[in-house]
Amino acid sequence: MAMPSKPVSAACRALADQPQFGDLEFNAHQFFGPQRLIDSAGEVIDPGNTLTIGRAQEQSIVLDLDTEAVFIFDFLYFRHGLDSGFVLRCGSVAEFISTVTLGPRYSHIHGPHETWGGAWWLADPWYLYLQELAFA
Structure with a gap:
């Protein structure tokens, strides 16, 4: 016998749709979008299959669908004195959650x-x- 469905509360939607952990703001899944990574000259540096899944202020949180890596990419890295747009990289979503979001x-x-x-x-x-x- 199927249980009647209950309306999803605003609190549950907030946890699942657009979670935020400090400066890490994740998009609702329907707003994940394709993302081409570019260098300071505007040239594509990674033609991979990547999606923007959130933001860390002006930086993008990106998921590589081919490798399952998650990273923070700063498109203005040259203005911030960085050698590359890759600010932080994790091998998987689980690693990103455990070591960055909650670590x-x-x-x-x-x-x-x-x-x-x-x-x-x-x-x-x-x-x-x-x-x-004691997570960090």
Whole structure:
């Protein structure tokens, strides 16, 4: 016997549709979109099958459908003194969730610590929460 369906609450939709973890904001799945990675000259550097699945402020959270890698890509990397747009890379969604979203690598989502004048992560509420839980 099938159970009658219940309307999905706003709280459940918020958790599943557009979750946010500090500066990491994930899109609802229907808003995942194709993403071509480019260098500072506007040339495509990776013709792979990639989707933007969220944002970390002005940076994109990208999923490579061929390799299952998840990474943060900064299209303005040259303005931030980085050698590449790849700010942070994980081999899988599970690794990204456990080590970045809910783990110690969260403090690297905006690039290497040495590129920052101050330790922004030490005042970030999400990072402080992760530390309180001993996740970071």
